[in-house]
Amino acid sequence: MMANFKGHALPGSCFLLLGLCWSVMYPLRHCWRRHQPKARQKLPLFFNRIDLIEGTLMIFFAFVGIMAEQFVPDGPHAHLYNRETQSWVKLMNWQHSTMYLFFSIAGVVKVLTMSPLPVPLGLDRLALSLAFFIEGLLFYFHVHMRPPLDTHIHSMLFVPVFGGAAITLLEVFMRDNIVLELLRTSMTILQGSWFFQIGFVLYPLNGVQWDLQAHDNTMFITMCFCWHLAVALLIVGINYWMGWCCVQRCSGRGSDIEIMMRKTSSSKKALLEESDEE
Template identity: 70%
Template sequence: MANFKGHALPGSFFLLFGLWWSVKYPLRQCWRRGQPRGRSRLPQFFNRIDLVEGALKIFFAFVGIMAEQFVPDGPHGHLYNQEAKSWVKLMNWQHSTMYLFYGISGIADVLSMTSLPIPPGLDRLALSLALFVEGFLFYFHVHNRPPLDVHVHSLLLVAVFGGSISTLLEVFLRDNPVLELLRSSLAILQGTWFYQIGFVLFPLNGVQWDLTLHDNMMFVTMCFCWHYAVTLLIIGLNYSLVWFIIRRCSGRQINDMEIGLRKQPPSDRSSQKALLQDSEEE
C-alpha cells in the first residue's frame, strides 16, 4: 500500500491511541491524587476501559492484517509463487506481521485484565515487543530507496524504538507518570509522522519533492522536532484539561487533601513530591 492512505491508516491508529493515552493516564493519576492516602483503589471503570482498549487493539490489528492481505493488489494469502519462483507482495506480508504483533499485545492486555495469573508487566512487555518488531522490520524495509525516503523512515524509527525502550522500562517501573506521558507522546508523534511521510512521498497537491536534495533532508529532520514540540503541547493541554475537569467535579476533596499536606511538618519540596508519587505508585 505505497500510497497516502497506506501511511494514513497506521498513522490514524497511533494518533488515536496516543491521544487516548494522553487523556487516560492523567485521569488515572489525578484520580489517585484525589484519594486519601493509603492504597486507594481505582474504580472498576478503569479496568473496563483497559479491557476495551485491548479488545480494540486486537480488532484494529485484525482489520490491518485483512486490509494488507485482501486489498486488490494484495497477496490474498499467497506467500510464494511456485511458477514465477518468487515471493508474493512481501511488503504487504511485512505489514501484516507488524499488525500481528500489535494483536498479540492486545491479547496480552486483555489477559492481564482477567483474573488469570498473568505475571504483572507482561502487557507492557508485549507492547514493547510490538514496537520493537515494527522498528525491526522497518529497519530492513527501506533498502534501495531514494535518500529522502530512507531518511523519513529512519526518523520514524527514532519514535518507534524510543517508544519500545520507554515501554520496556514500564515493565519494571509500572505506573510511573513520567514514562506514561512519554509513551503517550511518542505514540502521537508516530501517528503524526506517518501522516507527514504520506505528505512528503505522495504530496496531495501533486508537486513531487526532490528526494535527493540535502536541504529537504535537513528540513525534514527539523520538522520531526516540530512535530514533537506540537505533541508536547497537545499532551500538556490534555493534562491540564483533565486536571481542571477532575478538580471541578471532585473539587473540595482535593483542596482538603492539599491543605492536609500543607499542614504536615513542612519538608523539602522534592520529598513532598515523592510523597505524592508514592501515593500514585501505591
C-alpha cells in the same frame, strides 16, 4: 498497501487514536490517585473498563490492518511464495501484516490482564514493548536502496518506535510511573503524525512531487520532525492540565457533598438530643 497515502494514513490514524486516548487516560488516573487518601488508592471500575476497551481496539485495528494489507486488489491474498515464478509474493505487504500481528498480540495480552486469569503483572507492557521493537526492526530493513529523502523520512520513525519500545520495557519494572507513561504517549502520537507526514511527502495530494535527491528537503524534514515532537508534547501537556482541572472540580464537588452530609447528620443528632431532653 502502504505504498500510497492511504496505506500510511491507516497506521497513522491507529497510533494517533491510541496516543490521544492514553494522553487523556493516564493524566486522569494519576491526578485521581493524588487526590485520594492512601486508604482509597484502589482504582474505580471506570479505569478498568477503559483498559479493556483499549485492548479490544488494538485487536480490532490490527485485524483491519492485516486484512487491508492482504486482501487489497494488488495484495498477496495470503500467498507468501509463488511456485510458478519461484519468487516471494508482496513481501512489503507481509512485513506490514507482521507489524499488525504483534500489536494484536499486545491487545490480546492487555485484555487477558483484565480477566480473572493469573496473568503476570507487567506482561501487557512487555508485549507492547515487543510490538514496538518488531515494528522498528521491520522498518530498519524496509528502506534499503531507496532515494535519500525516502530513506531519511522513514528512518525518522526509529526515534519514536525504538524510543517507545525502550520506555515501555522500563514500565515492566516501574509500573504506573506517570513520566514514563506520558513519554510513551508522546512517542505514540509522534509516530502517528509522522506516518501522515510520510504520506504527504511521498504521495502528495496536490500532485506536486518532492525532489527526493535534494539535501535541502532532507534538512527541512528533520526540522519538521522536531515540530511534530513539539506538538505531541504540547498535546500531552494540555490534556494533563485538563485532566488535573477535571479531577480538581470533581473532588471539590465530592468534598462539598461530604460537608453537607456531615452538617445534616449533626443537625439530626442535635434534634434527637433536644427531643430526648424534652
